[in-house]
Amino acid sequence: MTKEKSGRVLVVDDDTDVLQAAKLFLKQHVAKVDTEKNPSSIPNLLKNYDYDLVLLDMNFTEDVSSGKEGFHWLKTILEIDPSLAVVLITAYGDVEKAVKAVKLGATDFVLKPWQNEKLLATVHSALNLTESRREVETLKTRQKQLSADIDQHYQDIIGKSPAMNKVFETIEKVAKTDANILITGENGTGKELVARALHRRSNRSDEVFISVDLGAIPENLFESELFGHTRGAFTDAKESRAGRFEVASGGTLFLDEIGNLPLQLQPKLLSAIETRKVTRVGSNKPVEVDIRLICATNEPIQEMVHNNEFRQDLLYRINTIEIHLPALRDRTVDIPLLANHFLKQYSRKYDKDIHKISDPALNKLQSYKWPGNVRELQHAVERAVIMTDHSVLQPEDFLLTSLHGEDSTMVFHDYNLEEVEKTVIRKALDKHEGNISKSADELGLTRASLYRRMEKYDL
């Protein structure tokens, strides 16, 4: 089977013989070849037709041999389409000018008279370059769109309590610096929301925001997830893979649940932060990375340092600035604000005409302990919006597990072992507010086997 020809080439030269020779030869190898004698037609041609490569003469007769015309047209082409490859056609003796042109953005040059194989090799590599540049552009656009979609769920940070005002002030002060930030707070208090807000307001906002939940990675995969691996580094490593540090380079890396980082990996993280280099598992070659690091934890990290579970030197590195998010029960003035914000969001989403939460319902929400914090409030409002038949939400629309958030009785509908196991796991998770390490400890399981069971029971 013959390979389909690809690549659309425009050749611009005021020598008709050169144009003819180029066309005759190139049309055997690429999809389309257009030729043009007059360089001032270039802008029009680029506007009306799609090209992947322009072969451009350096010297047009009007300004013989100064090459100025060539530079001028090179600049014009790249202004119209910066992803287009431009290969200059130069005479012997013009090499200096050709080098200058490459500095100005030309992809390469060929010397006149050319050897066909050489010309073809240059054309092919220039076409490949255009293709890669365009692929990168598409991927960047796609990635921006995806990030924007994710970010939509993380837009406004709602709050007017003094504690939240302090958080807003700190965000404004530190976002534009590259300082490492540690965000502390219970589950569901908005740590990821704050991390994304910091990224969005930083000088890296056009780059990626990569979030890694260290609480959700099995222990044996930690190292390769963060630092990458080479092919064959371990049994399952069928291909080389970049770690999250490399992927996040240029942007922000958000390490959630940093307290879960195994002690033996902590020196490697410390060294990555200090040297700004990472080494893939199975490799000896460090790769430079440029990241802004934001970490978050819901564990008492100072206590972990005290118990030798977290390295003091690593903590000093990651917490240049610390932002603490208070538990929702400690900022009850924010509850009506948040509840109304979620009410608006979910009435729109589920197309329901609910315009208010009654005062008694708000009182009920304000006296609840919210062990799952804002995330739990968000789900409570979502469920109320879906289930209610009222246009004003009433106390009975909110099903809160217990007004004190600590229901310690265990009720089994039968003694089916799976049912019992599921209930016990759910209770342990509730007790430790979703903290996997603590729940696993209490249940006498490894974190990995707790994850397996949670998956099995859909918890």
Ligand SMILES: Nc1ncnc2c1ncn2[C@@H]1O[C@H](COP(=O)(O)OP(=O)(O)OP(=O)(O)O)[C@@H](O)[C@H]1O
């Ligand atoms: N102040 C706030 N204003 C608006 N929405 C909030 C606020 N705080 C949290 N949320 C919402 O609550 C949910 C949980 O927030 P987020 O994921 O940032 O919490 P987290 O502290 O990172 O949780 P975890 O510790 O479980 O990772 C998200 O949907 C977020 O948009």
